[in-house]
Amino acid sequence: MRYLSQWLSCGVLVSLGLLGGGPNGALAADLGPPPAPVIEAPAMPxxxxxxxxxGWLTALDGTQTVRGRSVKVDASFVDIVEESDTLVAxxxxxxxxxGRFALLADVVWSKIGVESGNIRSRTLAPGVTGTLATSLGLDIEMAIAEVGAAYEVARSGALAFDILAGARYWYQEADLSFDVAAAVDIGDLEVAGARAFARxxxxxxxxxxxxxxxxxTVAPGHELLLRGDIGGFGVGSDFSWQAIGAYxxxxxxYQxxxxxxxxGYRALYVDYVQGEGRSRYEFDMLQHGPILGISARF
Structure with missing residues (x-):
């Protein structure tokens, strides 16, 4: 019995050693040291x-001059819709x-007409003699393209402030039509029936x-935006400004x-002049009105 007890004790000790109970156990050697924790780098934005x-429901308020002939325009969007033969935009x-950096672009193309109820003749440019009595219509095809960049310079909670810079390109074709019943030198105009056209x-x-x-950020998913800019500075136009408020x-x-x-509401003013006398072209106009749109962010 004494030898049997000693044999059992040795067997228990050997079993403990094989199972890794001791510092030199075979299983402990196989497992090795515990793995180091993995630290994931923060995701870059x-x-x-x-x-x-x-859609920009545009109203016009200002002066349009074509070939030295000027008219004063004062037409709301409703006036343009009711009286215009053409309204495309x-x-x-x-x-x-x-992150803090943004690239911006905006394009507006429109073709509108304004009838005599909302325009009236003004003093002609130097070198243009006589009067054309009642002005009958104004048709403008216009494209405005903006490109620029913005940078967030300050943020406080839900409020962020950006500065921006860029360029605004303008393209226009304007036709004025006049009643030619009055005496006037119309040698530089196109005449069709009782109308003379300055193109x-x-x-x-x-x-x-x-x-x-x-x-x-008013609330999650709701944002108020206010923007203002100035431009021209005599490089293209004499001066221009823009103000936008949008919600x-x-x-x-979806997917x-x-x-x-x-x-929102957008107002854009520009004062552009080129040429003199019969070649004078001027667009001194404020375009303003509500904006309605659908935004897709991805």
């Missing part, structure tokens, strides 16, 4: 994109953002611009694309 097709805004041909220019905007609200997500409604 990526690009996000936002495209907003919109294509508008869209695009923004690509990476500008294509006119374009490029304005540098600088500005700022404020973005405020965006998310209403759904990773977040859709939002956009409502």
């Amino acid at each position: 990526g690009w996000t994109f936002r495209f907003t097709p919109y 294509l508008m869209g805004d695009f923004e690509a953002r990476y 500008s041909g294509s006119v374009d220019w490029l304005d540098p611009m600088i500005g700022a905007r404020v973005r405020y 965006g609200f998310e209403f759904g997500t 990773g694309i977040t859709f939002s409604g956009v409502i």
Whole structure:
């Protein structure tokens, strides 16, 4: 019995050693030291994109001069819709953002007509004699393209402040039609029936611009945007300014694309002049009105 007890004790000790109970156990040697914890690097922010097709219900208030003949324009969007034979527009805004930095683009193309109830003759330019009595109509085809960049310089909670810079390109073709019942030198105008037409041909220019905007997150998915800029500085136009206020609200997500409604108001003024006398072209105009759009962010 004594030998049997000693044999059992040795067997237990050997078993404990094989199972790794001791410091030199075979299983402990196989397992090795515990693995070091894995620390994942924070994810870098990526690009996000936002495209907003919109409608700008534009009113016009200012002076249009074509071939030295000037008219005063004062037409609301309703006036233009009711009295115009032509009203076509294509508008869209695009923004690509990476962290604090953003690239901006905006395009407006429109073709509108204003009838005699909302325009009236003004003093003719130097070198243009006589009067054309009642002005009958104004047709404008216009494209405005903006490109620029913005940088977030300050943020406090839900409020962010950006500075921006870029350029605004203008393209226009304007036709004035007049009643030719009064005596006037119309040698440089096109005459069709009882109307004389002053046609500008294509006119374009490029304005540098600088500005700022404020973005405020009212609630998750709801953002208020205020933007202002000035431009021209005699490089293209004499001067221009723009003010935009808009409110965006998310209403759904589909296949990773977040859709939002956009409502707001936009005002854009420019004072551009080229030429003198019979070749004078001037667009001294404020365009303003509500904006309505749908934004897609991805």
